[in-house]
Amino acid sequence: MLRALAFPRWARASPLRPRVVILAEERRAVASNVMTPLPLSYTVFDGPSPQPPLVFLHxxxxxxxxxxxxxxxLVLQTGRKVLTIDARNHGSSPHSPLMSYEAMSADVQLLLHQLRLHRCVLIGHSMGGKTAMVLSLQRPELVERLVCVDISPSETSAVTSFQAFVAAMRAVDIPWGLPRSTACRLAEEQLRSTVQEPAIRNFMLTNLVSSEGQFVWRVNLEAVSHHxxxxMSFPDFQTPYSGPTLFLGGSKSGYISSNDYPEIERLFPQAEIQYVPDAGHWVHADQPQLFLAxxxxxxxxPPP
Structure with missing residues (x-):
């Protein structure tokens, strides 16, 4: 049985909202020290097992x-319920000027509370992996196990091109009234000089959506760019998460290196580190069978 929750169009901020409005809202939020969790869009894949569900964070x-x-x-192989979630400013979830890991963790905690899920397995890729780490460090009682896919609790600016990708996406210009096929082709052509790998370009183009005859980016590039x-960084924590943890990297990726091992061991003392052969940063897409295994x-x- 598949259940889905989507938010109506009026519940989401336009991806083209002016920067000055976003910054003004953020200043008010920071000044009042208020971080309101957002109701996230999610999909549930039901399984019969009473064991804690698996929660995917992209x-x-x-x-x-x-x-x-x-x-x-995974429902078929484990019997467990599985949730997939849209982070704030992504997919069908609401937009917000705030884009911190503490805020994204609070969003997931709100959803778990609403669904009365008192314990879960968090599986997060990249940004979602850091969100999962923060939630496990903040609320370890909610997390039975933790899987961090090709990410560590370290600074990642040196191994990523996301800053250039965001700038390239913001520079894309598509005329009004074009069919989707033409709009995608034009966007792909404009991204090609910066985003040279076709698989990454196609992944980014999944964010291109039509709104009143104009193609825009579904992801909130304004908030992403500002934060x-x-x-790319990671909040400071002193108390570790002592539950079972798997850091699952791609053998062709530099996101989990030996330089990260001391910090992984400090914050996640029960961690295992594995590398999936012939996989890059998107481990689950490059080697889905090995990822599932x-x-x-x-x-x-068994728990330690």
Missing amino acids: GLFGSKTNFQSLAKK LDEI AVCNFLEL
């Missing part, structure tokens, strides 16, 4: 649909 520019086929397979340094094996391990 990366930057992604959405809950990235894990849809994997979620269905990109924060998204690694997750299922990790779920079967």
Whole structure:
């Protein structure tokens, strides 16, 4: 059984809202020290097992649909319920000028509370992996196990091109009234000089949506651009998460290196680090079968 929750168009901020409005709203929010959790869009894939559900958190520019086929397979293989979630400013979730890991963690906590899920397995890729880490460090009682896909609790600016990607997406110019095929072709052509890998361009183009005859980016590039340094970093924590943890990297990716091992061990003392062969940053897309096998094996391990 598949249940989905989507937010009506009026509940989401326009991706083309002026920067001055966003910055003014953010100043008011920071000044009042208020961080209101947002009601996230999500999909539930029901399974019969009473064991804690699996909760997928996607990366930057992604959405809950990235894990849809994997979620269905995991229901069949584990019997567990699986949730896929749109982060704030992504997919069908509301937009907000705030884009911190603390805010994204609070959003997920609100959803778990609303669904009366008192314990879960968090599986997060990239930005979603850092959100999962923050939630486990803040509220360890909610997290049975943690899987961080090709990301570590370290600064990632040195191994990413996301700043250039955001600038390229913001520079895309598509005339009004074009059919989707033409709009996608024009956007792809304009992105090509900066985003040279076709798979990454196609991934970014999943954010191109039609709104009143104009194609716009579904992801809130204004908020992402303003908080990109924060998204590439990681908050400071002193108390570790002692639950079972798997850091699952791609063998062709530099997002989890030996330089990250000391910080991983400090914050996640029960962590295992594995690398999926012939996989880049998008491990689950490059090697889906090996990714599923690694997750299922990790779920079967007894608690320490």
